[in-house]
Amino acid sequence: MNILRLSTKNLLRNKLTTFLNIILVAFGVAILSILFLASTQIGNKLEQNAKDIDLVVGAKGSPLQLILSSIYHIDFPTGNIPLKDATELMQNPMVKKAVPLALGDNFQGHRIVGTDSGFVGLYGLKLAKGKFWTKDLEATIGSSVAAEAHLKVGDKFFGAHGLSDASDEHKHHAYTVTGILQAQGNVTDNLILTNIGSVYKMHEPEHDEGETHTEDAEINNKEITAILIQYRSPMSVVIFPRMVNQSTNMQAASPAMESARLFSLIGVGIETLKWFAVLIMAISALSVFISLYNAMKEKKYDLAVMRSLGASQFKLFSLVMLEGLLITVSGAILGLFIGHFALQVIGDYQESSQARLTGFYFVNEEFYLIVAGLIIGVVASIIPALQTYRVDIASTLSKEK
Amino acid sequence: MISIQSLSHHYNNGPILKFPDWEILDEEQWLLLGASGSGKSTLLNIISGLLKPENGQVKLNETDVYSLSFKEMDRFRGQNIGIIFQKPHLIKSLNVFDNVALASSMADLKINKSRVMDLLSSLGLADKTKNYPEELSQGQLQRVSIARALVNNPALLIADEPTSSLDDENAEKVIKILTQQASDNHASLIIATHDKRVKDKLNKEYLL
Numbered sequence: 001m002n003i004l005r006l007s008t009k010n011l012l013r014n015k016l017t018t019f020l021n022i023i024l025v026a027f028g029v030a031i032l033s034i035l036f037l038a039s040t041q042i043g044n045k046l047e048q049n050a051k052d053i054d055l056v057v058g059a060k061g062s063p064l065q066l067i068l069s070s071i072y073h074i075d076f077p078t079g080n081i082p083l084k085d086a087t088e089l090m091q092n093p094m095v096k097k098a099v100p101l102a103l104g105d106n107f108q109g110h111r112i113v114g115t116d117s118g119f120v121g122l123y124g125l126k127l128a129k130g131k132f133w134t135k136d137l138e139a140t141i142g143s144s145v146a147a148e149a150h151l152k153v154g155d156k157f158f159g160a161h162g163l164s165d166a167s168d169e170h171k172h173h174a175y176t177v178t179g180i181l182q183a184q185g186n187v188t189d190n191l192i193l194t195n196i197g198s199v200y201k202m203h204e205p206e207h208d209e210g211e212t213h214t215e216d217a218e219i220n221n222k223e224i225t226a227i228l229i230q231y232r233s234p235m236s237v238v239i240f241p242r243m244v245n246q247s248t249n250m251q252a253a254s255p256a257m258e259s260a261r262l263f264s265l266i267g268v269g270i271e272t273l274k275w276f277a278v279l280i281m282a283i284s285a286l287s288v289f290i291s292l293y294n295a296m297k298e299k300k301y302d303l304a305v306m307r308s309l310g311a312s313q314f315k316l317f318s319l320v321m322l323e324g325l326l327i328t329v330s331g332a333i334l335g336l337f338i339g340h341f342a343l344q345v346i347g348d349y350q351e352s353s354q355a356r357l358t359g360f361y362f363v364n365e366e367f368y369l370i371v372a373g374l375i376i377g378v379v380a381s382i383i384p385a386l387q388t389y390r391v392d393i394a395s396t397l398s399k400e401k
Numbered sequence: 402m403i404s405i406q407s408l409s410h411h412y413n414n415g416p417i418l419k420f421p422d423w424e425i426l427d428e429e430q431w432l433l434l435g436a437s438g439s440g441k442s443t444l445l446n447i448i449s450g451l452l453k454p455e456n457g458q459v460k461l462n463e464t465d466v467y468s469l470s471f472k473e474m475d476r477f478r479g480q481n482i483g484i485i486f487q488k489p490h491l492i493k494s495l496n497v498f499d500n501v502a503l504a505s506s507m508a509d510l511k512i513n514k515s516r517v518m519d520l521l522s523s524l525g526l527a528d529k530t531k532n533y534p535e536e537l538s539q540g541q542l543q544r545v546s547i548a549r550a551l552v553n554n555p556a557l558l559i560a561d562e563p564t565s566s567l568d569d570e571n572a573e574k575v576i577k578i579l580t581q582q583a584s585d586n587h588a589s590l591i592i593a594t595h596d597k598r599v600k601d602k603l604n605k606e607y608l609l
């Protein structure tokens with residue numbers, strides 16, 4: 001019969017109070033852990049997807065939208081830019097690497113991205129099977145696409161117009177899967193890559209009605225969605241975007257700046273939730289304190305008996321401390337469990353596969369949550385525990401109960 | 402084995418209580434008699450190491466009880482003195498067996514299961530070991546507290562007013578159990594009481 005077993009038995013005797021206290025601690029910890037986990041995961045995803053990309057150039061509109069659509073493939077594109085202007089910009093001496101993107105079609109919700117081989121280099125893509133696309137209508141697909149749409153190398157599929165819905169299929173041309181990418185843990189897992197020519201081909205019939213184009217006009221009319229740009233030197237950060245924004249009909253947006261802006265927008269909500277969780281944990285500390293304090297009245301006899309049986313004052317002090325700590329630490333552990341479980345459930349129900357959250361992810365902050373549980377336990381039980389030193393055994397036991 | 406010498410004590414604004422010297426030999430059984438307010442409980446608390454007297458000495462088996470540190474004294478009490486209070490004061494969250502075994506672990510001794518079981522069955526509680534205190538009668542509770550006081554084979558068993566809330570029949574039973582158990586377990590016995598029914602049950606008396 002050590003004091004651990006004794007305090008467990010004491011807690012089990014007041015099941016409902018113990019349960020309430022554990023739940024309170026658990027909720028506070030669960031909310032905080034969800035916040036920690038989700039924000040780290042989202043932050044990591046944002047960072048991974050935007051790494052090595054210094055600037056995105058696209059049609060004028062919301063810079064955030066431009067970033068979201070051409071890097072994270074979440075939102076709709078701001079519009080198109082003329083291929084001629086884009087090519088000019090791509091040849092600018094300040095640009096080290098430029099990758100064109102032509103968006104507009106999807107297959108079962110996975111975006112079809114018309115691009116060139118620069119995209120492979122930019123994201124460091126590696127093949128799991130097959131080879132990269134070379135000709136029109138060949139496609140290399142991300143690992144999640146292959147898994148979710150059950151596509152193998154050599155399979156054919158039809159793209160649909162738009163970025164998410166499948167009602168308007170391009171029945172004239174079928175894509176052939178030539179390769180499947182290794183899982184990268186970023187947005188490319190959910191993309192279908194092809195060349196820009198394929199995307200043009202899909203939309204060609206519309207041009208063919210009636211009018212005839214000269215070769216020159218043809219090029220002039222061609223459009224792409226955006227360009228991903230890597231600078232040659234960090235100096236360009238200041239000059240290049242300004243040049244694009246002022247002297248062309250396009251806009252330049254920096255992924256780093258826009259992500260930061262996005263985070264500061266949702267940051268208010270996160271901050272509020274954080275304080276809410278801290279408040280819950282404070283209330284839980286108060287509740288544990290009140291329960292222990294109230295229990296002391298009844299426990300005074302138990303403690304006096306134990307003293308008379310030979311228990312030292314320190315032993316009884318530890319007994320009461322342990323009761324508080326058991327509640328808060330098991331609450332903290334339960335809270336972490338709830339947090340991870342909730343996040344996994346959220347992830348399963350999430351629609352946008354690009355930013356899917358998972359419960360099987362651990363961050364260092366969780367360790368601090370356990371420490372927080374310990375601290376709450378100490379704070380809540382120290383006063384009741386110190387009272388054990390003031391129990392006068394002799395007079396307590398000779399009094400009528 | 403127990404001796405008190407020139408003991409006196411006084412509470413904050415009470416009179417000074419003086420206690421005559423007293424020597425108890427091994428396995429002797431004593432009544433501690435006195436009207437209420439005469440200092441019975443005070444003396445018991447002093448003997449059991451719960452209350453440090455202002456003057457005088459308490460020796461138990463050649464150990465000067467009040468020369469020990471607080472922690473040592475707690476341990477010493479747990480291992481050498483069994484105390485039975487007016488009320489049983491069992492721990493509600495523990496069953497009968499655990500309540501008795503608790504005495505061993507609180508005194509830093511190993512729990513001796515067969516010892517606990519033997520004691521409980523000698524007190525007629527063999528079938529109650531898994532029951533919780535609230536399921537027992539007052540008399541049963543008191544017998545559990547006697548088992549708890551005896552489980553560590555104490556040299557001295559102290560009972561403070563064990564009969565005050567009992568009827569004649571039960572009072573007699575309890576005294577019988579106490580004297581019987583004390584001699585079975587080779588412990589000296591002190592029963593403090595002002596209960597006239599107990600007076601003629603033991604032959605040695607210490608009067609306050």
